Amino acid sequence: MFPPIPNPSVASDAATPRFGEKDVMRRSASEVTPPAQRLTEVAKLIDVSKCIGCKACQAACLEWNNLTEEIGFNHGTYTNPMDLTPDTFTLMRFTEWVNPETENLEWLIRKDGCMHCEDPGCLKACPAPGAIVQYSNGIVDFQHDNCIGCGYCIKGCPFNIPRISKVDHTAYKCTLCSDRVAVGQGPACQKACPTQAIVFGTKDEMKDWAELRITDLKSRGFENAGLYDPPGVGGTHVMYVLHHADTPSIYAGLPDNPRISPLVDAWKGMTKYVGLAVMGFAAAAGFLHYVVAGPNKVSEEDEENAERLADGTPPPAPPAGLHEGRTP
Amino acid sequence: MSADNLKTDTPNDVEPGDSVRPGHPVQVSRYTLPARINHWITALSLVLLALSGMALFTPKLFFLTGLFGGGQWTRVLHPWIGVVLFFSFAGLFLRFWRANLPAREDGTWLARISDVLRGREERLPEIGKYNAGQKFVFWGMSGLIIVLIASGIAMWDQYFYAFTTIEQKRVAVLVHAVAAVCIICVWIIHVYAAIWVKGTIGAMTRGKVTGGWAWRHHRKWLRELVGKPRRPVPRPGTPAE
Numbered sequence: 048m049f050p051p052i053p054n055p056s057v058a059s060d061a062a063t064p065r066f067g068e069k070d071v072m073r074r075s076a077s078e079v080t081p082p083a084q085r086l087t088e089v090a091k092l093i094d095v096s097k098c099i100g101c102k103a104c105q106a107a108c109l110e111w112n113n114l115t116e117e118i119g120f121n122h123g124t125y126t127n128p129m130d131l132t133p134d135t136f137t138l139m140r141f142t143e144w145v146n147p148e149t150e151n152l153e154w155l156i157r158k159d160g161c162m163h164c165e166d167p168g169c170l171k172a173c174p175a176p177g178a179i180v181q182y183s184n185g186i187v188d189f190q191h192d193n194c195i196g197c198g199y200c201i202k203g204c205p206f207n208i209p210r211i212s213k214v215d216h217t218a219y220k221c222t223l224c225s226d227r228v229a230v231g232q233g234p235a236c237q238k239a240c241p242t243q244a245i246v247f248g249t250k251d252e253m254k255d256w257a258e259l260r261i262t263d264l265k266s267r268g269f270e271n272a273g274l275y276d277p278p279g280v281g282g283t284h285v286m287y288v289l290h291h292a293d294t295p296s297i298y299a300g301l302p303d304n305p306r307i308s309p310l311v312d313a314w315k316g317m318t319k320y321v322g323l324a325v326m327g328f329a330a331a332a333g334f335l336h337y338v339v340a341g342p343n344k345v346s347e348e349d350e351e352n353a354e355r356l357a358d359g360t361p362p363p364a365p366p367a368g369l370h371e372g373r374t375p
Numbered sequence: 376m377s378a379d380n381l382k383t384d385t386p387n388d389v390e391p392g393d394s395v396r397p398g399h400p401v402q403v404s405r406y407t408l409p410a411r412i413n414h415w416i417t418a419l420s421l422v423l424l425a426l427s428g429m430a431l432f433t434p435k436l437f438f439l440t441g442l443f444g445g446g447q448w449t450r451v452l453h454p455w456i457g458v459v460l461f462f463s464f465a466g467l468f469l470r471f472w473r474a475n476l477p478a479r480e481d482g483t484w485l486a487r488i489s490d491v492l493r494g495r496e497e498r499l500p501e502i503g504k505y506n507a508g509q510k511f512v513f514w515g516m517s518g519l520i521i522v523l524i525a526s527g528i529a530m531w532d533q534y535f536y537a538f539t540t541i542e543q544k545r546v547a548v549l550v551h552a553v554a555a556v557c558i559i560c561v562w563i564i565h566v567y568a569a570i571w572v573k574g575t576i577g578a579m580t581r582g583k584v585t586g587g588w589a590w591r592h593h594r595k596w597l598r599e600l601v602g603k604p605r606r607p608v609p610r611p612g613t614p615a616e
Contacts, residue, residue, distance in 0.1 A: 076434035076437060077434065174431045174433075174434065174437065175446050193446075195431075195440075195446030195447050195450045196447060196533075197431060198530070198532035198536070198544075199548070201532070201541060201544070202530075202541060202548055207541055211532060211533075211536075216447060216450075216533075308545050310542075310545040310546060310548075311545055311548075311549075313549055314545075314548050314549040314552055318552045318553060318556070321556075322432070322555075322556035325560060326560060326563070329563040329564070330563055333567035333571075336492065340492060340493060340494055340571075341494070342571060343494040343571050343572045343573060344573045344574075345573065345587040345588045345591050349590045350400045350401070350585060350587030350590070351587075352587070353586025353589060354399065354400065356586070356598065356601050357398075357586060357601055358397060
């Protein structure tokens with residue numbers, strides 16, 4: 048068993064946050080100088096093989112974050128609500144999967160939510176300065192005061208996590224309980240998990256712990272057991288132990304090889320720089336042209352010709368060979 | 376066939392409201408009051424869209440959201456201004472599309488683009504109400520506005536989130552950004568041409584240009600106008616050509 052995080056201290060200084068603004072490593076739509084020293088990276092490890100689907104984590108998440116989910120409908124599945132919402136930061140997704148090798152029905156239960164990517168697509172896509180920050184311990188957090196509700200984070204996210212609230216029109220997702228972690232506590236979901244399927248600690252500790260779990264799973268015949276810490280997004284600060292790590296997508300569509308979409312990269316990279324350059328060039332070309340060619344002015348002769356035409360006096364004929372149309 | 380039809384290749388070149396008033400100088404009515412109002416609503420929308428869009432396009436220009444009452448308001452207003460622009464431009468399209476159909480002299484005009492840029496109009500063919508450059512602006516705007524409204528709706532999450540997949544939204548934001556860059560370039564060409572070619576802006580403010588302006592830049596149109604009967608005569612039946 049992984050040593051549980053001790054209960055909070057009652058000492059008066061225990062509530063002082065241990066990280067904050069000074070530890071911001073990345074800030075959306077802003078340039079920041081990363082802190083000289085990085086905090087120890089934290090991670091949440093979700094061991095899918097130990098999950099019993101009790102949803103205590105889902106309830107704890109609502110409770111800690113003071114959220115109330117709408118009463119929904121039974122859609123014939125344990126998954127409830129049917130998708131992440133602005134109020135449901137974490138969601139148990141239940142999949143009934145027939146293992147083609149053993150023909151056994153396997154009940155795959157995955158706790159879905161923000162993965163806290165090392166290379167966060169949401170932050171990259173966000174146009175509002177400071178609406179998304181990444182702390183040097185790896186936590187990616189939304190700052191609702193700065194959020195404009197455009198939904199670009201949704202397009203940037205490779206995991207389809209953020210949701211825009213219809214109430215305050217800002218984006219919501221798992222915070223990795225940054226407020227709890229700041230005072231030395233684990234996330235609420237981890238605290239509530241009765242089977243230690245969710246554990247929390249430093250990223251290195253979590254990797255070591257995952258290794259033990261994977262060895263155990265392999266000894267029980269799950270030869271494809273492995274850690275899900277996708278390199279396409281630089282690794283994540285929420286990791287899974289999967290019994291079928293060769294096919295993550297069987298776990299309710301967990302991306303096999305997540306990465307920030309090349310479309311988003313092109314949009315936020317090339318398009319921005321080339322676009323600004325092209326517009327700048329067009330304006331500069333106009334200016335230069337004016338300087339070089341000078342204004343295109345109507346001459347006195349043009350006015351006289353027009354007057355003659357309007358008076359019915361034949362004005363000069365169109366230059367031969369230039370005008371192919373018939374003239375009166 | 377009416378006599379009017381004999382005179383030009385493109386009888387649609389003369390638009391309702393276009394007329395010549397002899398005098399010194401000759402005055403030519405180019406745009407009716409409704410057309411001008413229609414144009415300026417479109418222009419204002421396009422400028423506001425460019426400002427609010429650029430604010431969301433690059434963090435360096437995010438401060439422009441201040442013009443619209445902050446980030447949230449910019450996000451709210453931008454798509455609605457887009458709707459205004461779409462319908463306003465649709466009005467312009469219906470007014471102007473006939474006169475912007477390709478004509479034979481457009482090819483020659485384009486082939487002699489260097490003379491155009493040097494202002495040597497005596498070396499250019501006689502042009503109808505619009506030259507090929509103006510037609511490029513017209514059709515460029517028309518096409519890009521269709522692309523922008525379509526991609527814009529796909530990324531208007533407040534009302535249309537459920538109608539597209541995230542992958543489609545990603546395509547939409549990229550297409551929207553590229554099309555926006557293009558339309559701003561077309562807009563720069565449009566505005567620059569109006570500044571460069573003196574006497575043009577009056578066409579969209581007072582609705583009139585001088586005869587000399589029309590003679591110099593749109594001689595074919597001017598000839599058509601001079602030859603036009605004072606009051607529009609209903610065409611006898613449908614021509615069988």
